[in-house]
Amino acid sequence: MRHDKSKFFRTFGTSDRDFVTLGIAVAAIILFVGTGGKVLPQIVRAWQGIGEGPDTLLVNAVLLNIALILLGWRRYKELTQEIDQTREAEQEARLLAEIDPLTGCLNRRSLTSAVDIMIDQCEQNGQALALIMIDLDNFKQVNDLNGHKSGDQVLQQAATRIRSLLPRGGLLARLGGDEFTCVFPFDARAPERVEQIANRLIEKVSKPIEIGGQIAEVTISLGISASERSGQPAGGDVDAKALMHKADIAMYHAKKQGKNRFFWFESSMESELRFRNEMIQGLRRGIEKGEFVPFYEQQIDLETGKLVGFEMLARWNSPDFGIVGPDIFIPIAEEMGLIGDLSEQLIVQAFTDAKSWAPELTLSVNISPVQMRDPWFSQKLLKLLIEHNFPPHRLEIEITESCLHENIGMVRTMIASLQNQGVHVSLDDFGTGYASLSQLSSLPFDRLKIDRSFVKELSGSNSGAKIVQAMVSMSDGLHMPVTAEGIEDEKILEALKTLGKMKGQGYHYGLPENGEAVRKRLAESGQLAQEVPARTGTAEDPAPESRTA
Known part of the structure; x- marks a missing residue:
């Protein structure tokens, strides 16, 4: 310079x-x-x-x-x-x-000043300015599968398609990576015009792109903000940075809601994002301070009514948010790459608790699909078993059907590695992930767990009972024992007993409890292996039940 x-x-x-x-x-x-x-x-x-x-x-x-x-x-x-x-x-x-040299669009630096000028012009002309933030979904997969050169061609084609739909006076900028922004004036009394353009963008940009004889398919997520909408000011200072910030929040919301769609910015989205950022910071602190604790749900032999083991469920005992269920913090931990450390911390605590139980009681642990992408996961788990002297035959790992669709070869290798050391592996939430019969027969699962959404139908129509009966029959044909989740009343329990031998779990047997409460329960029934120092904590679990660890 x-x-x-x-x-x-x-x-x-x-x-x-x-x-x-x-x-x-x-x-x-x-x-x-x-x-x-x-x-x-x-x-x-x-x-x-x-x-x-x-x-x-x-x-x-x-x-x-x-x-x-x-x-x-x-x-x-x-x-x-x-x-x-x-x-x-x-x-x-x-x-x-x-100018962005790859696509010929404006870049982030030039867009800011251009948008500020357009805002002033729109105010003088009695118009509003719409800003649409555009992000290509799954663009990383295009680069990984076809190379960065193909990725550049996809970006160029996407820019051409977006530019062709811009109304007169509109601008298009590439902010970097796979993010674009288009800006154009519109009549604030007719926001449906902006929505029409957003729908056309989704339709056109999402069409397959042919590159070097291969087809690349990408969708887009859109977030929309405006200087004025339906005659109401946007609120606060309206400038380029404010509009881009709001559109970015709306775009992130569109991604979280399933991608390939658009949302207008709403103030509640910003509050939600702020809460999420607080959760992320709290998660990092919580892992460092050991705020995550295992709770345990009883698993019962339905034929004898005898306690045979527990499933570990994660809970976050946060000083800021109270007891938080996994349905809230697990997705954030997965997205932020924290799930591995979090899960390892919980498993170590569970091993310590379970060693005080009677040796015939088993411990089931849910594993995130994100962890299954780690080729060293089975070795890490076996190392924990050795370090904490926990018998492998007492441990049952639960994986969901979604893992089978990502990399079935890696899953098969991991299952074999764990089973060779004596660890049992079950397929969790069976029936919700569309696992094929060929996948089930080719993978040596030790157990199938029928999802609670099917089990609860046993208390209603006959069709629900037929579905569960079909699942049990299929598991018998595959020589895999069954665990039924979500047993909430006596009627469901009696219906399951008529279908054959199986294990079951659910609120009918009590809420999940922390390690100290479980130890007291086992002491009363004479199912403790030995006396060990107790841990303090809340006995009852106020958080909603979840199958995620």
């Missing part, structure tokens, strides 16, 4: 000297006219032999004038050409600073 500035000032000084050079050339011409008017006639007459030649000094002066004129004119042309080239270079540099 310093080099560019010095070059600019040198050029500016050269343009000043350019006028000096031109002045010298003009003066030489005037002098040539004065001396030449006297010398040239004498030279002509001398050539004709009718007079004496001119004075040598005057002749030399004329020749010098001619040389100065030629030199000055040549230098003037060179300087003029240099100035033109410098101006072109400055204009090109300005364009490069304002």
